[in-house]
Amino acid sequence: MAEGGFLRQAQDGVVHVVGAGLAGLAAAISLLAAGRRVALYEASPQAGGRCRSYYDSELSCRIDNGNHLLLSGNAAALSYIERIGALATFEGPAEPVFPFVDRASGERWELRPNRGLLPWWIFLRRRRVPGSRATHYLAARSLRHADPQATVAATLGEERALYRRLWEPLAVAALNTPASCGSARLFGRVLEETLLKGGRACRPLVPREGLSESFVEPALARLESAGAVIRFGARLRTLLMSGARVSGLAFEGAEVALQEGDGVVLAVPATAAGRLVPGLTVPSRHAPIVNAHFRAAAPAGAPLFVAVIGGAAQWIFRKKGVLSVTVSAADDLVDEGIEALRERLWGDVAFAYRLPSAPLPAARILKERRATFLASPDELRRRPGAATRWQNLALAGDYTDTGLPATIEGAIRSGFAAAAVLAGQERNIGVLRRQPKRKTLL
Numbered sequence: 001m002a003e004g005g006f007l008r009q010a011q012d013g014v015v016h017v018v019g020a021g022l023a024g025l026a027a028a029i030s031l032l033a034a035g036r037r038v039a040l041y042e043a044s045p046q047a048g049g050r051c052r053s054y055y056d057s058e059l060s061c062r063i064d065n066g067n068h069l070l071l072s073g074n075a076a077a078l079s080y081i082e083r084i085g086a087l088a089t090f091e092g093p094a095e096p097v098f099p100f101v102d103r104a105s106g107e108r109w110e111l112r113p114n115r116g117l118l119p120w121w122i123f124l125r126r127r128r129v130p131g132s133r134a135t136h137y138l139a140a141r142s143l144r145h146a147d148p149q150a151t152v153a154a155t156l157g158e159e160r161a162l163y164r165r166l167w168e169p170l171a172v173a174a175l176n177t178p179a180s181c182g183s184a185r186l187f188g189r190v191l192e193e194t195l196l197k198g199g200r201a202c203r204p205l206v207p208r209e210g211l212s213e214s215f216v217e218p219a220l221a222r223l224e225s226a227g228a229v230i231r232f233g234a235r236l237r238t239l240l241m242s243g244a245r246v247s248g249l250a251f252e253g254a255e256v257a258l259q260e261g262d263g264v265v266l267a268v269p270a271t272a273a274g275r276l277v278p279g280l281t282v283p284s285r286h287a288p289i290v291n292a293h294f295r296a297a298a299p300a301g302a303p304l305f306v307a308v309i310g311g312a313a314q315w316i317f318r319k320k321g322v323l324s325v326t327v328s329a330a331d332d333l334v335d336e337g338i339e340a341l342r343e344r345l346w347g348d349v350a351f352a353y354r355l356p357s358a359p360l361p362a363a364r365i366l367k368e369r370r371a372t373f374l375a376s377p378d379e380l381r382r383r384p385g386a387a388t389r390w391q392n393l394a395l396a397g398d399y400t401d402t403g404l405p406a407t408i409e410g411a412i413r414s415g416f417a418a419a420a421v422l423a424g425q426e427r428n429i430g431v432l433r434r435q436p437k438r439k440t441l442l
């Protein structure tokens with residue numbers, strides 16, 4: 001990393017984006033669109049952070065660090081994908097269809113919300129969860145007005161089939177937090193932007209190749225072609241403050257002096273931000289995610305993903321020559337041995353995709369112990385906003401107060417919000433964080 005190179009690039013009006021996860025990439029793309037010059041610094045040798053792909057030598061193929069599902073109602077994510085020209089890299093069913101299997105009863109069903117706002121699908125047995133009634137779905141309305149301290153489990157009730165077969169698995173996946181301590185309001189916000197807006201807002205979308213091909217590489221290409229400076233292996237050690245401004249960035253082995261008019265977007269994870277910014281409060285509790293990638297092909301015509309009820313696996317994704325399992329809020333599994341996990345999770349995959357349970361295919365088990373912050377009511381109060389008390393410093397990252405859980409949508413929205421702060425468009429933040437209009441009929 002050449003110090004001179006840094007300093008030459010850091011001229012007036014440059015915004016220095018630190019951290020090249022989705023929050024940092026979204027901030028950089030948004031700043032370029034606003035006419036700012038951008039320098040992007042990333043500690044690791046590659047971009048993408050917790051949302052990226054890499055070659056796995058055990059499986060002899062590329063895999064994603066974790067399975068990521070996007071929904072058509074994720075407006076910020078889709079706007080980002082459009083801006084980086086990557087819309088065509090996604091695939092998904094033409095209609096909103098969510099296949100489920102119940103490991104205990106062997107039942108299989110599909111949740112099929114209709115496209116429009118009026119949710120007539122809840123009145124049709126073949127479209128809704130077996131064992132549920134249309135009136136049970138109305139409970140989702142109570143999330144909106146739930147007490148800020150209320151949990152998903154306390155608000156939606158644990159006794160009904162609908163809770164076990166829909167609300168709990170959706171909440172655990174969306175919040176990466178057990179429903180017994182996940183914030184009811186935050187889950188309500190996710191539903192308001194997706195399922196409660198009708199099927200048009202919850203069509204599943206997944207990258208056709210991989211996360212990096214859809215979210216990261218097109219963004220880097222766009223930044224490079226617009227002349228942005230991109231530095232890998234650049235770990236920020238200290239933010240140098242002078243009065244109400246950041247005056248410099250101290251990286252390992254190099255310093256960047258900020259000029260008048262320069263700004264900084266700090267887009268590192270919560271713990272790193274807490275260390276770098278004096279007095280910053282950030283969420284301190286995290287939840288694990290376990291992913292298992294099996295080198296196995298799904299039968300022809302098998303669905304792109306399946307939700308498993310009552311198994312160790314929660315969601316299974318079909319990819320090119322690989323079947324991938326996600327277990328969110330995986331506190332019960334994260335300390336289990338790799339071989340035991342491989343056997344247990346493959347049992348669920350084989351059941352869901354009607355494959356032989358033996359022999360066990362080659363697998364890569366990935367345990368992310370601190371995958372995202374715990375979305376409990378208490379932790380939500382620790383989320384900082386995008387603006388800071390330093391005039392030229394804005395924060396981005398899924399942990400900031402986006403009004404959403406730690407997701408792709410939240411991370412990208414945070415990047416847009418930080419860019420708006422530095423572009424002097426604070427008014428826009430209200431637009432970005434505004435409660436969605438109550439155009440939901442459930």
Ligand SMILES: Cc1cc2nc3c(=O)[nH]c(=O)nc-3n(C[C@H](O)[C@H](O)[C@H](O)COP(=O)(O)OP(=O)(O)OC[C@H]3O[C@@H](n4cnc5c(N)ncnc54)[C@H](O)[C@@H]3O)c2cc1C
Nearest residue numbers: 019021022023043049050066068069236397398406407408
């Ligand atoms: C296994 C797993 C599965 C997931 N599944 C889903 C899903 O299905 N749907 C969904 O929406 N979301 C999912 N998420 C969440 C989603 O991946 C994250 O919310 C999002 O990627 C966070 O982006 P970020 O930019 O805020 O943080 P990060 O991706 O963590 O990016 C921060 C970057 O900053 C860099 N950095 C750190 N310190 C420094 C420093 N001092 N100097 C310079 N750079 C630094 C890091 O190397 C990193 O690249 C999942 C996450 C995981 C881990």
